[in-house]
Amino acid sequence: MTAHVLVTGGAGFIGSHTVDLLIREGYAVTVLDSLEKGHRAAVHPEAAFVQGDCGDPVLLDMIFAERPVDAVLHFAAYIEAGESMREPGRFFVNNTARPMVLLDAMMRAGVKQFVFSSTAATYGEPLYTPIDEKHPQSPTNAYGYAKLLVEGALDWMHRLRGLDYAALRYFNASGCSERLGEDHHPETHLIPLILDVAAGRRDAIKLFGTDYPTPDGTCIRDYIHVEDLAAAHLLALRALGKGTPLIYNLGNGQGYSVRQVIDVARRITGHPIPVEVEPRRAGDPAVLVASSDKIRQELGWEPRYPSLESIVQSTWNWRRQHPVGYGA
Missing domain, CATH: 3.40.50.720 (NAD(P)-binding Rossmann-like Domain)
Structure with missing residues (x-):
């Protein structure tokens, strides 16, 4: 059954x-x-x-x-x-x-x-x-x-x-699949916001804080x-x-800084993606990275798309096919 x-x-x-x-x-x-x-x-x-x-x-x-x-x-x-x-x-x-x-x-x-x-x-x-x-x-x-x-x-x-x-x-x-995408209103997630710039839907991406204790001064997150x-x-x-x-x-167990995400998006889209530096937002930790060892060991979970490039590319592909999201 x-x-x-x-x-x-x-x-x-x-x-x-x-x-x-x-x-x-x-x-x-x-x-x-x-x-x-x-x-x-x-x-x-x-x-x-x-x-x-x-x-x-x-x-x-x-x-x-x-x-x-x-x-x-x-x-x-x-x-x-x-x-x-x-x-x-x-x-x-x-x-x-x-x-x-x-x-x-x-x-x-x-x-x-x-x-x-x-x-x-x-x-x-x-x-x-x-x-x-x-x-x-x-x-x-x-x-x-x-x-x-x-x-x-x-x-x-x-x-x-x-x-x-x-x-x-x-x-x-x-990320996105071939059929499905990320279409929030309003959009608050970093990767879609960056790609909005590449698609001409906004002029620049706001970068909140460049003085964090990280290699390039921007927050690191696990995508x-x-x-x-x-x-x-x-x-x-x-x-x-x-x-x-x-x-x-x-999570993927590895983090990428905001600047790294922007750089990957620039390479994939071929767009310069201008940046506007803003002050830090209250409550934003410098680094958030997951350990997923437990689910890997107990259930055998393995990410199929662990690279930042594959995540950004899949999002860009969907957005080009659906320029106004699910309203297309």
């Missing part, structure tokens, strides 16, 4: 890539997405689609009653850390309260397998790098804390209700291709059932 999974936020960037992989691997998929941030065109045509709120208990009960669900993968969330500091209540409602309603509906329906899209923002300012899963979790923004609250709830649901779950804490999701993230979610889903929570960091 074909396994049936519910993917919340399956019209979003990471969720849609994961849905595509699940369908290629033979899963039956239902996507639940409000389309507040996601795109209907990003949903795989073979996936069942329900437009709605993952915090709507009546709708959730209907979905679980219509067809048995074997597992839930939860991607639906607001993602912009800076916005979370301006509108914390909105983030706690969407990123914490709505997942609680979803988990409660799962328990009513007897669905006990859950893969949670968490974040490296739960760690906060790094005490050491690369960051492993034993690093203390002390978020420095409301976004990270909202996700950490869900992780805590998952642990209690595991202990009290037998929930079998995985929490995947990832770093800078990036991970979205298709590698999707593969990790599939591995985590398949690994559920062992009776213990699965907690994994996802």
Whole structure:
């Protein structure tokens, strides 16, 4: 019998890539997405689609009653850390309260397998790098804390209700597949913003801080291709059932500075990509790099697209084919 999974936020960037992989691997998929941030065109045509709120208990009960669900993968969330500091209540409602309603509906329906899209923002300012899963979790923004609250709830649901779950804490999701791309409104991720300059959609890329204690003075981040993230979610889903929570960091284990990303984009696009230097942003750590040794050793995960060049090239390819994103 074909396994049936519910993917919340399956019209979003990471969720849609994961849905595509699940369908290629033979899963039956239902996507639940409000389309507040996601795109209907990003949903795989073979996936069942329900437009709605993952915090709507009546709708959730209907979905679980219509067809048995074997597992839930939860991607639906607001993602912009800076916005979370301006509108914390909105983030706690969407990123914490709505997942609680979803988990409660799962328990009513007897669905006990859950893969949670968490974040490296739960760690906060790094005490050491690369960051492993034993690093203390002390978020420095409301976004990270909202996700950490869900992780805590998952642990209690595991202990009290037998929930079998995985929490995947990832770093800078990036890249595109041939079919799917990154199309946020507004866009806040570095690589798409740089490529906006190459595409003539903005005049220059803002460089926030050039005096960090790094080799070139700019922040270093760990970029991970979205298709590698999707593969990790599939591995985590398949690994559920062992009776213990699965907690994994996802990254390439190497960092690239902002200047390095700009230089790679210049080579790939052939555009000079002018830079405007701005002061540091408050709360930006100098270096954020992941250790993904645990998921490599336990689940055999290996990134297929670890190079910065492959990440930037795939993004540039998609953007040239979709100059106005999913509105093309």
